[in-house]
Amino acid sequence: MTILFNQSLAEGCVSLNRRAANVTPIFKKSSRNKPENYRPVSLTSQLSKVMESIIRDAIVEHLDRHNLVLDSQHGFRRGRSCTTNLLVFLDKVSLAVDNSVSVDAIFLDLAKAFDKVPHQRLLNKVKAHGIDGKLAAWIEAWLSDRRQRVCLDGRISGWKHVVSGVPQGSVLGPLLFVIFINDLDLEISNTVLKFADDTKVLGPVMNDNDRVILQSDLNTVCNWADKSQMEFNIPKCKVMHFGFRNSHYDYSMKGQQLEAVSSERDLGVIIASNLKVADHCQHAYSMANRMLGLVSRSIKHRDVGIMVRLYKSLVRPHLEYSTPDSIQYIHPDDSHI
Numbered sequence: 001m002t003i004l005f006n007q008s009l010a011e012g013c014v015s016l017n018r019r020a021a022n023v024t025p026i027f028k029k030s031s032r033n034k035p036e037n038y039r040p041v042s043l044t045s046q047l048s049k050v051m052e053s054i055i056r057d058a059i060v061e062h063l064d065r066h067n068l069v070l071d072s073q074h075g076f077r078r079g080r081s082c083t084t085n086l087l088v089f090l091d092k093v094s095l096a097v098d099n100s101v102s103v104d105a106i107f108l109d110l111a112k113a114f115d116k117v118p119h120q121r122l123l124n125k126v127k128a129h130g131i132d133g134k135l136a137a138w139i140e141a142w143l144s145d146r147r148q149r150v151c152l153d154g155r156i157s158g159w160k161h162v163v164s165g166v167p168q169g170s171v172l173g174p175l176l177f178v179i180f181i182n183d184l185d186l187e188i189s190n191t192v193l194k195f196a197d198d199t200k201v202l203g204p205v206m207n208d209n210d211r212v213i214l215q216s217d218l219n220t221v222c223n224w225a226d227k228s229q230m231e232f233n234i235p236k237c238k239v240m241h242f243g244f245r246n247s248h249y250d251y252s253m254k255g256q257q258l259e260a261v262s263s264e265r266d267l268g269v270i271i272a273s274n275l276k277v278a279d280h281c282q283h284a285y286s287m288a289n290r291m292l293g294l295v296s297r298s299i300k301h302r303d304v305g306i307m308v309r310l311y312k313s314l315v316r317p318h319l320e321y322s323t324p325d326s327i328q329y330i331h332p333d334d335s336h337i
Helices: 002-011 046-065 082-098 119-128 133-143 173-180 208-227 278-298 304-320
Strands: 020-027 038-043 103-108 146-152 160-162 191-195 198-204 238-242 263-266 269-272
Touching (some): 082 238, 119 173, 278 304
Antiparallel strands (some): 191 198
16 A cells, blocks of 8 residues: 555556546535425445555645634634634624624635535646645646446446536545635634635624625625636525624625524534524424434333433434533532632
């Protein structure tokens, strides 16, 4: 394997079978009858994933050493996660509301983000981050002339050539997308928070001037998408107003007014405009209770060890999702500890 990997990197060549993938659809949400509600995950060879992981670690070390990835990005980074993204977001919003400052947050949705990344622009951005030479040539070969086919219920489609995007399900793909979207917030005045392609833009809106600045940031984001050959799914982009004195300004993207919502699911957590957690708690309880009912109906031999393992793996994650492990609750009587 070492010989194969070194030769592949030295020659900047990736064999065809390592650029082929079986695609399996993974359901995301909403109706199961619509193809757009499924995520196409590529199942690539294990040998390719081993080399991808080696290259990913080297690129991550380079990006971290030179602080090339902006702090707004929380996806696929060491020490960052959905939890850190949500903590920063809620901390900024709650602090502003406590100080009687109104905040508007725009939840953006890139349409088929991973599948639409143009290869040439991605390679240009990879080289702009100091990744060149044989490694850049290898990445270009890894992206070029890819092909995939869909596998579903034992049936296989014909091969189709892939002309854009990074493979979902690969090891290197998410990191390349992080590099591609890294410059989205360079010319934005307000706060930007990203988790891969899930992006939020938020800022204080105490007067018309603040509203104009936030709208200008949205225009800048749209310009970035046009230059990067990407597209926002504007009907899925939402605006949420925080604060008791919020003027509920309207915002638009490419002439389409954004829908204002009182709650929105962000990175698996339901955020409410009143900053209360009742909706999310109810949702988590419902999902956990539904899974508990499934376990109860399906398992007849209820051994204690089996039931505990099923509870920990299927039920408990719904209740503890995005819960910071570092937080410790200390009883007031134990404050001396």
